[in-house]
Amino acid sequence: MNHLKTFTLLAALTALFVGIGYMIGGATGMVIALVVAGGMNLFSYWNADRIVLKMYRAQPVDEQHPNAVVRAYVADVVQMARDAGLPRPAIAIIPNDQPNAFATGRNPANAAVCATTGLLDMLTRDEIRGVMAHELAHVKNRDTLTMTVTATVAGAIAALANFAMFFGAGDDRERPGGFIGTLALMILAPMAAGLVQMAISRSREYEADRVGAEIAGDPQALASALEKIDASARRIVNPTAERNPASGQLFIINPLAGRGADNLFSTHPATGNRVKALMALGTTMGLTSRRPAIVEAPARAATTTSVPSTPSRASGPWG
Numbered sequence: 001m002n003h004l005k006t007f008t009l010l011a012a013l014t015a016l017f018v019g020i021g022y023m024i025g026g027a028t029g030m031v032i033a034l035v036v037a038g039g040m041n042l043f044s045y046w047n048a049d050r051i052v053l054k055m056y057r058a059q060p061v062d063e064q065h066p067n068a069v070v071r072a073y074v075a076d077v078v079q080m081a082r083d084a085g086l087p088r089p090a091i092a093i094i095p096n097d098q099p100n101a102f103a104t105g106r107n108p109a110n111a112a113v114c115a116t117t118g119l120l121d122m123l124t125r126d127e128i129r130g131v132m133a134h135e136l137a138h139v140k141n142r143d144t145l146t147m148t149v150t151a152t153v154a155g156a157i158a159a160l161a162n163f164a165m166f167f168g169a170g171d172d173r174e175r176p177g178g179f180i181g182t183l184a185l186m187i188l189a190p191m192a193a194g195l196v197q198m199a200i201s202r203s204r205e206y207e208a209d210r211v212g213a214e215i216a217g218d219p220q221a222l223a224s225a226l227e228k229i230d231a232s233a234r235r236i237v238n239p240t241a242e243r244n245p246a247s248g249q250l251f252i253i254n255p256l257a258g259r260g261a262d263n264l265f266s267t268h269p270a271t272g273n274r275v276k277a278l279m280a281l282g283t284t285m286g287l288t289s290r291r292p293a294i295v296e297a298p299a300r301a302a303t304t305t306s307v308p309s310t311p312s313r314a315s316g317p318w319g
Contacts, residue, residue: 130222
């Protein structure tokens with residue numbers, strides 16, 4: 001169902017680009033916008049992993065790490081990647097008190113998975129396995145490619161809107177709706193593309209939950225982890241994410257702010273909805289239901305992973 005939803009949304013985004021693009025920029029404008037947006041996103045696709053890892057000061061770890069929790073984390077990621085038929089990804093930890101995790105990389109052969117020190121300190125080993133299985137599911141599903149294609153088309157629509165703003169005034173009378181119609185398209189087209197892009201992101205999160213639960217073999221552990229992470233993310237600031245809000249969609253839980261329900265402007269599904277889906281999956285797998293408990297994070301989590309932590313401090317939405 002999530003694959004079908006993603007395909008349908010991509011088709012809708014493409015149709016939006018073709019229809020609005022032709023109305024605003026004609027065939028030539030469409031091609032120019034697609035080439036420009038494609039070039040920008042192709043650069044990001046090939047370099048995003050290095051950029052993001054450096055931005056968050058990710059530190060590579062392996063089986064020789066002095067901390068037992070980190071060694072277990074590495075061993076579990078390696079084992080689950082092997083069981084899922086994936087190459088071994090680069091494995092890193094991020095010195096940050098907020099419990100969270102993400103995956104990056106242009107394909108399974110060039111993937112990296114990262115967990116924060118806050119996540120390793122707060123969750124049980126089964127819960128950490130569940131979270132990292134979710135990240136491996138993103139790698140397996142090639143979600144980086146999906147989101148790159150989505151960003152390319154959405155970016156092309158935005159480029160067409162800018163094209164109309166600066167170069168399209170002269171022949172407005174030849175367009176449906178004239179000046180008012182063109183103005184409306186300039187404003188509404190990028191908004192519509194952004195909403196579809198966010199909907200695709202939410203769909204990929206649900207699918208990664210499902211596949212990740214199957215990789216780890218324990219959807220209830222992932223459900224429990226999601227509730228704990230969500231409760232803590234509301235209290236512990238992630239300064240790097242606050243300064244770079246566009247990177248927030250990479251994480252398993254929105255590192256910027258929690259929301260109580262799915263909505264058009266969210267890149268992440270509501271945690272409660274994800275938990276319900278995972279618990280239902282556990283039932284279909286024949287597991288005994290165990291309701292995950294929400295754990296309130298302490299004011300400052302103790303760091304035991306031998307990595308310097310990032311101080312928690314009050315911050316606005318832009319750092």
